[in-house]
Amino acid sequence: MIPSNWYNIVPDLPVPPPPPLHPATREPIGPDDLAPLFPMELIRQEVSQERFVPIPQEVLDVYRLWRPTPLMRARNLEKSLGTPARIYYKYEGVSPAGSHKPNTAVPQAYYNAREGVRRLTTETGAGQWGSSLAFACAQFGLECEIWMVRASYDQKPYRSALMRVYGASVHASPSSVTQSGSKVLAEHPDSPGSLGIAISEAVEAAASADNTRYALGSVLNHVLMHQTVIGEEALAQLEEMPDVIVGCTGGGSNFAGLVFPFLRLKLAGEIDPVIRAVEPAACPSFTRGRYAYDFGDTAGLTPLMKMHTLGHDFVPDPIHAGGLRYHGMSPLLSHMYELGMFEAVTRSQTECFEAGVRFARTEGILPAPEPTHALAETIAEALRCKESGEEKVILTALCGHGHFDLAAYERYLSGEMEDFTLPQERIDEALSGLPA
Amino acid sequence: MIPSNWYNIVPDLPVPPPPPLHPATREPIGPDDLAPLFPMELIRQEVSQERFVPIPQEVLDVYRLWRPTPLMRARNLEKSLGTPARIYYKYEGVSPAGSHKPNTAVPQAYYNAREGVRRLTTETGAGQWGSSLAFACAQFGLECEIWMVRASYDQKPYRSALMRVYGASVHASPSSVTQSGSKVLAEHPDSPGSLGIAISEAVEAAASADNTRYALGSVLNHVLMHQTVIGEEALAQLEEMPDVIVGCTGGGSNFAGLVFPFLRLKLAGEIDPVIRAVEPAACPSFTRGRYAYDFGDTAGLTPLMKMHTLGHDFVPDPIHAGGLRYHGMSPLLSHMYELGMFEAVTRSQTECFEAGVRFARTEGILPAPEPTHALAETIAEALRCKESGEEKVILTALCGHGHFDLAAYERYLSGEMEDFTLPQERIDEALSGLPA
Numbered sequence: 001m002i003p004s005n006w007y008n009i010v011p012d013l014p015v016p017p018p019p020p021l022h023p024a025t026r027e028p029i030g031p032d033d034l035a036p037l038f039p040m041e042l043i044r045q046e047v048s049q050e051r052f053v054p055i056p057q058e059v060l061d062v063y064r065l066w067r068p069t070p071l072m073r074a075r076n077l078e079k080s081l082g083t084p085a086r087i088y089y090k091y092e093g094v095s096p097a098g099s100h101k102p103n104t105a106v107p108q109a110y111y112n113a114r115e116g117v118r119r120l121t122t123e124t125g126a127g128q129w130g131s132s133l134a135f136a137c138a139q140f141g142l143e144c145e146i147w148m149v150r151a152s153y154d155q156k157p158y159r160s161a162l163m164r165v166y167g168a169s170v171h172a173s174p175s176s177v178t179q180s181g182s183k184v185l186a187e188h189p190d191s192p193g194s195l196g197i198a199i200s201e202a203v204e205a206a207a208s209a210d211n212t213r214y215a216l217g218s219v220l221n222h223v224l225m226h227q228t229v230i231g232e233e234a235l236a237q238l239e240e241m242p243d244v245i246v247g248c249t250g251g252g253s254n255f256a257g258l259v260f261p262f263l264r265l266k267l268a269g270e271i272d273p274v275i276r277a278v279e280p281a282a283c284p285s286f287t288r289g290r291y292a293y294d295f296g297d298t299a300g301l302t303p304l305m306k307m308h309t310l311g312h313d314f315v316p317d318p319i320h321a322g323g324l325r326y327h328g329m330s331p332l333l334s335h336m337y338e339l340g341m342f343e344a345v346t347r348s349q350t351e352c353f354e355a356g357v358r359f360a361r362t363e364g365i366l367p368a369p370e371p372t373h374a375l376a377e378t379i380a381e382a383l384r385c386k387e388s389g390e391e392k393v394i395l396t397a398l399c400g401h402g403h404f405d406l407a408a409y410e411r412y413l414s415g416e417m418e419d420f421t422l423p424q425e426r427i428d429e430a431l432s433g434l435p436a
Numbered sequence: 437m438i439p440s441n442w443y444n445i446v447p448d449l450p451v452p453p454p455p456p457l458h459p460a461t462r463e464p465i466g467p468d469d470l471a472p473l474f475p476m477e478l479i480r481q482e483v484s485q486e487r488f489v490p491i492p493q494e495v496l497d498v499y500r501l502w503r504p505t506p507l508m509r510a511r512n513l514e515k516s517l518g519t520p521a522r523i524y525y526k527y528e529g530v531s532p533a534g535s536h537k538p539n540t541a542v543p544q545a546y547y548n549a550r551e552g553v554r555r556l557t558t559e560t561g562a563g564q565w566g567s568s569l570a571f572a573c574a575q576f577g578l579e580c581e582i583w584m585v586r587a588s589y590d591q592k593p594y595r596s597a598l599m600r601v602y603g604a605s606v607h608a609s610p611s612s613v614t615q616s617g618s619k620v621l622a623e624h625p626d627s628p629g630s631l632g633i634a635i636s637e638a639v640e641a642a643a644s645a646d647n648t649r650y651a652l653g654s655v656l657n658h659v660l661m662h663q664t665v666i667g668e669e670a671l672a673q674l675e676e677m678p679d680v681i682v683g684c685t686g687g688g689s690n691f692a693g694l695v696f697p698f699l700r701l702k703l704a705g706e707i708d709p710v711i712r713a714v715e716p717a718a719c720p721s722f723t724r725g726r727y728a729y730d731f732g733d734t735a736g737l738t739p740l741m742k743m744h745t746l747g748h749d750f751v752p753d754p755i756h757a758g759g760l761r762y763h764g765m766s767p768l769l770s771h772m773y774e775l776g777m778f779e780a781v782t783r784s785q786t787e788c789f790e791a792g793v794r795f796a797r798t799e800g801i802l803p804a805p806e807p808t809h810a811l812a813e814t815i816a817e818a819l820r821c822k823e824s825g826e827e828k829v830i831l832t833a834l835c836g837h838g839h840f841d842l843a844a845y846e847r848y849l850s851g852e853m854e855d856f857t858l859p860q861e862r863i864d865e866a867l868s869g870l871p872a
Binding site: 061062065066072075076094095096098102135138139157158161162164165166167357360361362363364365366403404406407409410413 | 497498501502508511512530531532534538571574575593594597598600601602603793796797798799800801802839840842843845846849
């Protein structure tokens with residue numbers, strides 16, 4: 001019941017997405033530009049025109065540790081809301097690292113190992129991606145070196161401990177072991193770090209060492225494609241087709257993983273669900289960002305990607321959904337959003353935690369702060385159905401558990417959690433730093 | 437595939453277990469003695485002679501949130517050991533609270549709610565039981581009040597946060613809200629607490645309030661019976677019958693839950709597996725305790741139960757497997773151990789964490805410290821098979837995840853974890869306090 005192929009939506013799109021550009025030449029980048037960072041098979045997948053890419057047996061053998069993941073009807077939640085809507089959730093928290101991230105960490109580690117790479121570097125914010133890659137590297141005998149955003153490193157010591165249990169080495173970022181980290185530290189010795197800075201460090205470390213490559217946990221086409229196992233499984237598991245599909249978006253991979261297979265059927269005219277991305281009000285790249293070429297990191301080491309961005313200098317307020325605190329967005333999803341293939345809304349932090357607590361008390365599972373955004377929107381949709389009497393089928397992506405986020409829940413329960421308003425001037429200022 | 441009955445092993449035993457006694461009269465206690473603490477249906481189940489007890493539909497509807505749990509072949513672990521043994525594990529960590537405990541918390545909350553109880557009290561050590569009962573109470577609209585051993589309360593703030601997310605109120609024990617807690621605090625203001633003290637507090641609070649009952653997470657017959665869903669599922673899931681079954685024992689419910697259904701077949705002469713309990717070297721009730729009548733708590737508020745005990749005054753060294761730090765043992769299991777129905781061994785703390793790290797790196801799941809005892813013995817058995825060339829089938833109980841135990845793993849990885857030796861004099865001294 002685990003799918004045997006990943007689904008690549010790119011060839012099915014009515015218009016191809018704009019290519020990434022070399023920052024100096026402004027020309028589309030080629031495989032050679034990416035070779036210092038990624039193994040050839042992943043570069044090939046990044047630009048592939050194959051609709052279905054077979055999942056290697058070695059990857060399936062690891063997926064089997066937790067896949068297929070459960071698709072559940074949230075009957076208790078429905079009852080507590082008194083809604084005629086039928087709510088289904090696809091739960092990725094049963095994976096070793098507790099989220100959807102191992103779905104791509106495992107193939108990334110596998111292809112690197114197969115091409116003779118010995119060590120992978122990466123960055124991590126909340127820690128989900130770092131622990132996923134650490135797990136995947138342990139499976140294929142690779143070393144793993146991780147730069148973890150300093151604020152998370154200090155607030156969530158158990159996340160780095162989990163990475164170490166899996167055998168990885170972990171630095172707080174900014175660190176003194178890279179030039180880009182040292183530069184930040186020289187100017188801001190107490191810097192709390194950011195995903196953009198941590199990406200710069202991990203990219204620099206990979207590019208400057210032998211047999212070492214870099215791995216990214218979201219944003220890129222091949223990452224989104226690996227996540228389509230979520231949606232393919234859901235398609236096979238569902239007894240009725242959804243009218244509404246809801247997922248949260250940070251870099252976009254969990255959302256894409258659930259919705260791409262449904263979009264295939266929608267593009268073919270077989271179904272017509274409303275598809276909705278939910279982003280935090282504090283980091284609203286789809287809804288308030290600009291669709292423009294920008295860097296994926298802070299130091300400007302990555303190619304330029306056309307995406308919805310708040311500017312690579314943008315530092316989001318410290319909401320607890322660390323996985324959604326990213327200035328940019330998947331270029332592929334950004335392109336599809338421009339094509340009108342799905343809609344996007346925002347939710348504030350406290351209404352998300354309220355949804356998380358309600359979900360825990362009814363369905364048992366404690367959700368990570370990221371998918372509480374999808375849950376808050378799902379609950380709002382279900383309440384609209386209560387109002388209208390519509391028996392809609394709602395499918396939502398519950399992409400991870402919140403076992404490492406209980407300090408945030410405690411804060412919410414004690415009434416100390418704050419919502420942030422994001423003045424337009426802050427966005428305008430960050431966007432003014434976009435590359436010319 | 438969820439069983440429709442719990443299995444009650446008592447009527448299948450060749451000799452009935454000795455009854456609990458009233459501490460004052462030394463006469464067997466009757467239902468009236470237990471009525472202030474438990475609802476009648478659970479008292480009935482505690483002394484039932486029915487072999488199979490139907491699981492109510494309302495309980496099945498909650499079990500469905502996570503059951504059936506996975507039964508997995510640990511192929512990667514086998515490969516890393518180079519053993520010809522085939523290792524299977526039954527994984528209970530997918531439950532809302534992350535362990536096997538909700539299997540009994542849910543029916544306990546259900547029967548109490550059905551009989552009009554409004555509030556449940558309980559104690560918790562490491563926090564698994566407390567969060568399980570908090571979850572179960574949320575399902576049936578009961579209030580939940582929990583006394584958590586002070587040492588764990590301080591070391592594991594996220595566990596009490598989880599209980600609060602589920603809606604429970606949590607006290608550090610010893611607390612000033614009960615007489616037994618106040619008495620301990622008067623003598624030892626800095627007391628780190630113990631399970632025995634916390635039980636005294638929860639029992640006192642239940643006995644002295646209206647519409648309030650007490651719930652126990654292990655030890656008692658009805659608790660062990662509720663856990664047999666684990667073994668019944670495993671029997672249905674396994675493709676080959678085990679030669680060896682291994683589980684860890686604190687109060688005994690996880691072990692009993694897995695092995696009782698297999699013992700039914702063994703008693704019927706259909707299979708003949710070796711069955712092995714594993715306890716911590718720091719708290720060895722089966723292997724170094726005395727089989728005698730003793731109290732279940734420290735203050736002597738419970739009935740006297742004949743069991744393997746280290747003495748109700750015994751305070752185990754601070755190993756990280758909080759769920760195994762209990763002076764006594766299930767009276768039913770103690771009786772069966774005396775009948776020779778299974779064997780018992782001990783494992784030290786560092787070899788257990790070594791097994792836990794190996795399991796995480798090969799199978800992906802981070803085990804709780806309690807089931808690492810079973811894993812350490814499973815690995816030792818698999819290595820004996822490697823020596824002898826025997827292709828044994830080993831089944832082990834992986835009763836929970838270690839997401840709240842990463843501070844302990846960090847300690848192990850940094851080389852700072854200690855093993856404890858338990859001098860015979862300490863056991864002798866504690867046993868000298870047994871009731872005459």
